[in-house]
Amino acid sequence: MKNEAFKDRPLCLSGKGVTKVFGYGNKANTAVDHVDFEFHEGELVSIVGESGSGKTTLSKMLLGLLSVTEGEIFFQGKPRDISNRKKKKEYWQGIQAIFQDPFSSFNVFNKIDTVLLDCINMRGGKHLPKEKKIEMMTEACSFVNLKFAELTNKYPFELSGGQMQRLMIARIFLLKPKILLADEPTSMIDACSRATILDMLLQLRDEIGMTIIFITHDIGLAYYISDSVYIMEHGKFVESGSADDVILNPKAAYTKRLISDVPKIHEPWDLSTVG
Numbered sequence: 153m154k155n156e157a158f159k160d161r162p163l164c165l166s167g168k169g170v171t172k173v174f175g176y177g178n179k180a181n182t183a184v185d186h187v188d189f190e191f192h193e194g195e196l197v198s199i200v201g202e203s204g205s206g207k208t209t210l211s212k213m214l215l216g217l218l219s220v221t222e223g224e225i226f227f228q229g230k231p232r233d234i235s236n237r238k239k240k241k242e243y244w245q246g247i248q249a250i251f252q253d254p255f256s257s258f259n260v261f262n263k264i265d266t267v268l269l270d271c272i273n274m275r276g277g278k279h280l281p282k283e284k285k286i287e288m289m290t291e292a293c294s295f296v297n298l299k300f301a302e303l304t305n306k307y308p309f310e311l312s313g314g315q316m317q318r319l320m321i322a323r324i325f326l327l328k329p330k331i332l333l334a335d336e337p338t339s340m341i342d343a344c345s346r347a348t349i350l351d352m353l354l355q356l357r358d359e360i361g362m363t364i365i366f367i368t369h370d371i372g373l374a375y376y377i378s379d380s381v382y383i384m385e386h387g388k389f390v391e392s393g394s395a396d397d398v399i400l401n402p403k404a405a406y407t408k409r410l411i412s413d414v415p416k417i418h419e420p421w422d423l424s425t426v427g
């Protein structure tokens with residue numbers, strides 16, 4: 153389904169003039185500069201930009217992990233209220249993230265069972281019988297091709313990078329958030345696992361209708377997977393729209409440059425210049 157079809161769907165997450173300034177006075181650095189956005193239910197949105205363009209800063213504001221200097225974020229059409237711990241916890245039932253570095257996402261002292269049990273508890277399953285919880289954890293692991301029986305009693309650091317990434321997706325499978333924010337989840341794994349993980353995310357989106365916000369440098373990948381694309385340069389969105397409009401018919405010079413760095417979108421690789 154392409155971008156136009158999503159315009160009629162309810163808004164999931166949106167923002168007006170969202171800005172983040174780090175530091176003060178002559179040291180002030182505007183990392184995110186008055187961005188507007190509208191993400192709809194079930195939409196897959198990519199935010200594309202080079203290193204330092206403000207993608208992670210924006211993600212952290214969306215997640216409520218970083219305060220917004222100026223502007224406002226709306227959740228399901230209403231101003232987002234995360235003014236106290238209880239409200240923050242409620243908000244986090246709706247939005248979850250997969251980070252660039254999976255090793256930073258887990259408490260290293262928690263065994264994998266605990267990581268997964270926490271997800272069940274967060275979804276109100278605390279009082280379910282033990283067998284039911286094991287069944288749910290086993291199902292979540294098998295969704296990402298991990299064997300729960302082999303993971304019990306292990307710590308996250310005993311897993312490989314790829315297994316860790318999959319464990320993160322198993323968490324999402326249990327949490328079933330309305331919105332999943334994925335900040336370059338595939339950057340540290342090989343191309344084959346990368347495709348598998350993307351497939352898993354897309355399958356999850358279809359199953360539970362979540363909105364996916366995908367943060368990446370890779371405009372080719374964004375084109376391949378997204379309904380909509382937002383192009384970010386120096387903290388600003390220089391262009392946005394359906395993936396087809398933005399990437400097949402780019403208007404901003406920056407978008408054109410990003411695309412020209414990825415020859416494979418329009419033309420075959422020219423191997424004659426290699427080596």
Ligand SMILES: Nc1ncnc2c1ncn2[C@@H]1O[C@H](COP(=O)(O)OP(=O)(O)OP(=O)(O)O)[C@@H](O)[C@H]1O
Pocket residue numbers: 174175181183201202203204205206207208209210369
């Ligand atoms: N906690 C912080 N304190 C001060 N400046 C910060 C902080 N976090 C980020 N910045 C600055 O904000 C700008 C945007 O950084 P950000 O991490 O959002 O970029 P990015 O687009 O995610 O880059 P990458 O693709 O490399 O992950 C950079 O200039 C960075 O130095």
Ligand SMILES: [Mg+2]
Pocket residue numbers: 207208209335
């Ligand atoms: Mg980043």
